[in-house]
Amino acid sequence: MKILFALLLLLAALHAPAGRAAPLTLPADGRQVSASGHLLMLRDPGGRLGPDAALAAPGWRALPRAVSAGYTDDAVWLRLDVAREAAAPEEWALRFSNAVLDDARLYRWDGTGRWTLQAAGADIARAAWPVNARQVVFPVRMQAGPPERWLVRLHSKKAMSTELALWPRAAFEESSRREYLYYGLQFGSYLLLILFHIFFWRMTREAHSGWYLLYVLTNATTEALTIAIPQHIFAMPNGLSDPMLGVSMALSLAVGARFSTLQLELPALWPRFNRLVVAVTAAAALAGAALVLGGDYAAGVLVVQRTALPLILLFIGLATWLALRGHRPARAFLLIFGVFYAGVLVSFLRNMAVLPPNFWTNHAATLGAFVHMMLMSLRLNRRYAGLRRAKEQAQAQAVQAVRELNERLEEQVARRTAALQQEIGRRAALEGELRAALEVETRTREEQQDFVAMVSHEFHTPLAIINTTAQQIARNPDAPRDKTLQRCQNLREASGRMTALVDEYLSADRMETSAATFRPLPCDPRALLEAVLAEWPAGRVEATLLALPARLVADAGLLRVALRNLLSNADRHAPQVQAIRVRAETLADGRVQVSVSNAGEPLPADEIPRLFQKYFRGRIAQHKPGAGLGLYLVQRIAELHGGQVALDSAGADGTIRFALRLPA
Structure with missing residues (x-):
């Protein structure tokens, strides 16, 4: 009831009636000042008014706090009267806290009947911005004297929530350096976290670790695009950054829902209910991503956010109910996810114009997500360590059971092993003998075949010479002496050739069968x-x-x-x-x-x-x-x-x- 009463008071304050706003005075001490409480706001349906028409139009109302108009197609005009103390710095910077505004224009009345214009925002190329910064910043030079009248025109398909602050130029530059240092440390921590869990997942192939890696990637991407760091560094056009941001938010919803069910162990507790939650969330994420890619960014993001809010309440309710019944993962879930959900809830309520934009509402999601990621990493590491200890205990029990079983079987195995070894030894010896005999037989057969081939070839020629010469001598015994001597010489040469072949074979055979010839x-x-x-x-x-x-x-x-x-x-x-x-x-x-x-x-x-x-x-x-x-x-x-x-x-x-x- 107290929370509801506070929300009603807040809504009443946000819809305060029209009135006058006191001029904003730039102090001499050089500190930053917020424009909240000094603004008048006018809605411009269709965005057709110019500065003169807007200034003369009825409907201006005082804003007790920062601008928080939610998702709207209207252009929003802001009127601010600014004066400078005599000792205050002359160079100032008007900074908008919302880093993804599409179109922001500053009109200053120069006292000669003309308006001077400065423009910036995601719809304008960053090279044309007055100040190269992450968010919209307009440099202003103030003269001492009566208050100046400024008109600010805002238009954006994203949430129309922003706080305006005036900084001395030197203080703004110093704050920007500190801010980039802070974001560098933050996203450096995210990068280390992502790298660690990449190696951790590749090493363990654990489902929780893999989904957590996707969870960190999608959330870090959404956060970086929300604060316009990639847009600033890479001069990313709005036609690319807006779809990336919307799709990243849709993916964060789907992956976050799946990861949350794993942390609550819903797949094991209620598998059908788990599948229903995951399916509905995935359908909403797909619908939101399709609307964003189709060009209706606000509708797509609202689908995602209006699905996320009841989903957060559902998970918190389930975790509370399970924790009261002693479910240990639910207790850890309430602590780790409660921080993140609180930040997301504050951010969504700010985007939907329920909460005013300020430092805490602007950075609630970022701070909650960072703390949540650190706690979740510790949780996963402890979980893996517990799983490893349980695995080691199970392995030790299995080893003990196997050892006891082995002890019971050792006697039987020993007896059978001895018998088998004897049989194997006998068969191995027999196999060796058979292999040796087979090799000898194979080599002998090959040598016999080669010997027969050699004899049939080499002996054929001298035998043919002997046979032919003998026939010649027999047919012609009275041949001249020189022919007979030549024929006898042929006989001797043929027989000598056969004798040499026989001697060569016998020499080889003697060397093969005995080494006694070696002296x-x-x-x-x-x-x-x-x-x-x-x-x-x-x-x-x-x-x-x-x-x-x-x-x-x-x-x-x-x-x-x-x-x-x-x-x-x-x-x-x-x-x-x-x-x-x-x-x-x-x-x-x-x-x-x-x-x-x-x-x-x-x-x-x-x-x-x-x-x-x-x-x-x-x-x-x-x-x-x-x-x-x-x-x-x-x-x-x-x-x-x-x-x-x-x-x-x-x-x-x-x-x-x-x-x-x-x-x-």
Whole structure:
């Protein structure tokens, strides 16, 4: 009843009858003075009056407080008589507290029968404002003497509520600097809060934290647009800032309603009622946003505000009812949201001309929202800490239950594990044996296939020569002696070729089955190389023997076989007009290296990995003699000596080079 009585008194004061207002005197002490109590107001439906017509029009009434006309399409005229004390400053600034007025004009009577005009507001480009400030400010220079008569014309589709104050110019500039410092700290805190909750939400993926992040973003955006900070910094046109502000207010309503239901835990208590509240609020927010975007800003904002007021009362009533029944989230809700709702309620009542604009009503929503955000952040952090503790306790209980279960099962598992380990070990051994046998069988089959292919190819030619030569001798026993000798020579060469193939195969087989043939003894590597090179015709091999150790512990016989095979391999593939190059040297690490190079076609890339396989013969060697054992024997001999043989060049530059490296 007391609140209702106070509201009735306030409304009666706001609608006071017409009268006279005392002139406003600018004091000598240089302090700011408010125009409240010194104003007369005239409504101008359609905004058709000029300053002279407005001054002469009937209907002026005194305003005991600041301007508070709510949402109206009328232009509002204000009349103010201003005088300056002799010692008062000359430079003053007339500042309007409402930062989003669309059109504000100041008419000053200059005493010569003319009005001087200053104009500012959201509908006017900021570059044309008299003072580059966040809100409308008109600079005035006052002369001592009789009072001046000022007319102020206001028109705005937003709430027509503002307080007029006159500041000494120096004091105004100092206040503006302090004000921007205050807003910088405020929105810097918002930014830190937003960044913190972005990381917090990405880390936890908690629904409350995600909705709170949207809640802070929408409220901070609405607040920044309401006090015209983005408009001032970015010179934002009214056609962009008004839709942004209206839509931001609509989003704040929808997100705030959803976040409030989460804080009261309504989805768990009354899911159907929760869905109804969220749906109705979302529909109202969409309707308000659609009206704002459609060009009817006042109607859209009124839809949002008239939905928000009963919604605030609904949430406070529910929270009070739940708190009385011991619902702990409701108690926290009443404290945290009560501060914010009080500020919003005061701001809405000011916009709807129920409360007068002043410092507290102008900043109630801002102060309430800031305190609310800080408390809400603490609440969410405590909630998450509680959830984490509960999770840890649940995990500890689960671990204990699992441990007890494990203890009961350990005996059975131990017995079964022992039996399974024995079975696994037996099967693993059997599997290893089978794999080894399979590998041996596979390798043997491949070698047999390669051996059969080699024999069928390599033995076919000498056998054919022997058969043909024998037939020739049998058909013509009385042939001349030189022909008979030539035919006998062909027989010996064919049989020698078969004997060499057999010996080469047997040598490879002996090296594969036993290492007893390896007998390393000190030998002279230079003498060994010279002896092998002497077996080749003069000019066929070009040798370069650099510094070599005087003694090398090796099996000289096997090394001869390896060197002969390298040279034979080069001889088969090198053109007869180009010599085979041999280079022997001692490497930096002390190893002895013998390189054998020959000109030839590049080796196919797919055959390079198989060059040292037993019985392998590449496509280039298919029409040349050989058993496919030469390089294999070289590799086996190198391995027996602890060395290696490698293909250093595959013929890309026209040279094929193999290198045999042995430890000194």
